[in-house]
Amino acid sequence: MEKLCVIFGAGDVFAPRKKFGKTDLIIAADGGYSAAVAAGLNPDVIIGDFDSSDAPENTAAHVIKLNRDKDDTDMLAAVKLGLRRGYKTFVIYGGTGGDRLDHTVANFGALAYLNAFGAQGYLVDRDAIATVITDGKFAVPKQARGTVSVFAYGGVASGVNLENLQYSLTNAELTPEYPIGVSNATGDKAGVVSVKSGSLLIFFPR
Structure with a gap:
């Protein structure tokens, strides 16, 4: 079974719907x-600059205190920690909502960062999950039913194909300024999204 790096942020957290195994790494990013x-859950690691909360005491978790004057967000620091430990699949809770829209946008960047290092991330919201793919393919889970949205991320995405969704695309070019891929929907068969060159930010039903 694939091992997971599970990260909790301080945004809106919607309860996990699965149990995690002994080989899964659970990281709490600051709050x-x-x-x-x-x-x-009992985190294995707690990492952050603790500018919005105090560092936990009386915990068995390994606590990593970061300098408050830093370039990385606490979430990105958690992502980097998981990568250093060899994890390739990341599930992020509490990375959306809250009172910081800018942090949500930053966490989309964390998904792209994972792609750059050969890993895949999933950012969990209440009703949807976001992921980023680069020069690759993504299969919407068979059990997912509802809205699927696809956006060019970080620049032009070429050779985009949307298959088995309500609206299809073949060898299309998507640009960040024209969101033609918004508000698509699942169909009778499992949807497939692919891109030949570039990155796509994909939202699919939780």
Whole structure:
């Protein structure tokens, strides 16, 4: 079974719908510690600059305190930690919503960062999950039913194909300024999204 790096942020957290295994790494990014505990999980690592919350005490987790004057967000620092430990699949809770829209946008960047290092990330919101693919293919889970949206991310995306969705595209070019891929929908068969050159930000039903 594929091992997961599960990260909790301080945004809106919607309870995980699965149990995690012994080989999965659970990281709390700063204020995400409270969310992880509320979900009944004991983080393996807590990392952050603790500018919005105090560093937890009386915890068995490894606590990493970061300098507050830094380039990386606490979430990106958690992502980098998971990569250093060899994880290739990341699930992020609490990385959307809250009172910081800019942090949500930054976490889309974290998904693209994972792509750059050969990993895949999934950012979990209440009703949808976001992921980024680069020069590759993504199969919408068979059980997912509802809205699927696809956007060019970080520049022009060429050779885009949308298959088995309500609206199809073949060898299309998507640009960031024209969101033609918004508000598509799943069909009777599992949808497939692919891009030959560039990156796509994909939202699919949780």
